Amino acid sequence: MSIKVRIPTPLQKLTKDKADVLAEARDIRELIENLEKNFPGIKSRLCDEKGGLRRFINIYVNEEDIRFLNLDKTLLKDGDEVSIIPAIAGGAK
Numbered sequence: 441m442s443i444k445v446r447i448p449t450p451l452q453k454l455t456k457d458k459a460d461v462l463a464e465a466r467d468i469r470e471l472i473e474n475l476e477k478n479f480p481g482i483k484s485r486l487c488d489e490k491g492g493l494r495r496f497i498n499i500y501v502n503e504e505d506i507r508f509l510n511l512d513k514t515l516l517k518d519g520d521e522v523s524i525i526p527a528i529a530g531g532a533k
Contacts, residue, residue, distance in 0.1 A: 443471060443516050446523040454479045463522075468499060469512040471522060486524065496527040 443463045447455050455461055463478070465471035476483035486497050492512075493499065499506045500523040506514045516522070 442518060444519075444521045445471070445475065446521065448524055448526050450526060451482060451485055451524065454482045454485070465516050467512070467516055468501075468506060468514045468522070471516060472512070498525040498527060499523070500525065 443465055445461050445463050447459055447461060449459075452459060461475070461478070463471055463474045465474050472483055472486055475486075486494060488494050501509065501514055501516065501520055503521075503523070506512070
């Protein structure tokens with residue numbers, strides 16, 4: 441089962457400058473473990489010390505926010521596209 445993962449620019453240094461990578465996983469949690477195995481250091485950017493997803497990381501499966509699905513237990517299937525989007529904050533007048 442192959443999942444396409446879109447990597448945001450700030451994390452591409454961990455994926456050898458690749459914007460898209462392929463991964464094998466049944467759910468988001470397993471996907472993160474697979475990414476960590478292939479791209480060491482990426483998990484600590486996505487997850488906190490307890491293993492939960494960081495607040496400022498948004499993950500979408502086929503353009504649906506996993507916060508409205510089943511969070512890191514969201515199931516994946518062959519051909520799914522996962523986008524990792526860091527939250528953007530700030531701005532002043």
